[in-house]
Amino acid sequence: MRRIIPGILLAFLLLAALPRPSLCSGEPNTLPDHAAIDLAALQAAYPGAIKGLERNAEGRLELVLSTGQRLMYDDGRTDAAPAEAGPARDRRAADAQQNLASPDIRTMMAQVYPLGPVDDQSAHPAPGFDPGRSRVQELFTALYGASEVQVRKNCVPVRFDGHTLPANARFGAAQALERVWKRIETLLPQHPEFLPVLRPLGETLVWRVIAGTKRLSMHSFGIALDVNPKLPYWRWEPHPETIPAQCKAFPPEILAAFEAEGFIWGGKWASFDLMHFEYRPELILKARALAQQAR
Ligand SMILES: [Zn+2]
Known part of the structure; x- marks a missing residue:
């Protein structure tokens, strides 16, 4: 049996x-x-x-x-x-x-997401090191909704830097995103360097496939947020050699606010996507547990 x-x-x-x-x-x-x-x-x-x-x-x-x-x-x-x-x-x-x-x-889940501030190692990921970018789509349709109509029913409005954005509330992504903003909001007055990263703000929910693929973007499920969409993306970045320095210059406080609430950052992928944050608490929990075990 x-x-x-x-x-x-x-x-x-x-x-x-x-x-x-x-x-x-x-x-x-x-x-x-x-x-x-x-x-x-x-x-x-x-x-x-x-x-x-x-x-x-x-x-x-x-x-x-x-x-x-x-x-x-x-x-x-x-x-x-x-x-x-x-x-x-x-x-x-x-x-x-x-x-x-x-x-x-x-x-x-095989590639372990590198938590924390960008260092020399995480600024230079090995080719193919894209923790979180390999996804079993059926898991996410089961968790969040299998169509745009279903996903939208599961979304609630979230306040983020003066915007109201839809985000999926079924497994806490919306609530986590709201908490991310609360963390950043308190720091903003002391950190004017955050503004070009956050503004203009991109989107959370867009039912679409990933550029160049037939796979649904995590934006389809209302569990991802693009901050400033002008930040570099691997498919159309003319100067990829500048990316490690740009990743190191990305405000660590913003990165920490997202990671603390279960979001991974596309800036840590070899196929970099510096605007992209995605709610993947299973990867954050695994990374934290392995880091604690190692200590
Ligand atoms: Zn994105």
Whole structure:
């Protein structure tokens, strides 16, 4: 009999950033470490939406949503050397274009988002290092709505720098964005250098595909915000050699305000998108837990 592997205990352990106790091999609820931490991060990020991981008839792990919908956690495509975890595997995985077009959940979460102020390393991401840019679209349609009409029903108005923007309230993105603005607003009088980053402000909700692809942008779900849309984007930046310096010059206080509330920044991607912030609490939680474990 197939059985759902529970993640509530693991989620607790992840949030407490304690080492997960090792389970005996052969136990029916044994999960590989990477799967356990991914599951815990997803369950903590999207409360009530994720039932657990379950092995299918082929023995591959699938993510089971509370609706019963199943998404492939590990399709095996990047699993040629399962013992080789970590950066080497992640880099190779990221090199494959198919991981952007149709990733599994494991690939979606494999690259660990670099939290905190931009340093030499995060200003020079390796080619293909785009943590968060590889996305399982079916997860986001399940979480936020499968059509523009559905998404708009799930959105509420959010106040941000004098604008009122729609943002998705189903799993906290709207509330988090409101809190981001409250953090920035208090700093603004002392930081006039924030203004060219924030103004003119871009958009949150736009139902559209990503330029050059058939994949829905995260703006389709009302969980992303573009600050000043004139900031550099990899597809049409004439001077990419200037990007590391521009990333280092980006106000760390703005970056910190977004990351504190569960948003990742496209300025940390090799395929850079400096205007783009996206609500991805599962990636922020995973990054925080791994950083605490490392300490
Ligand atoms: Zn954007």
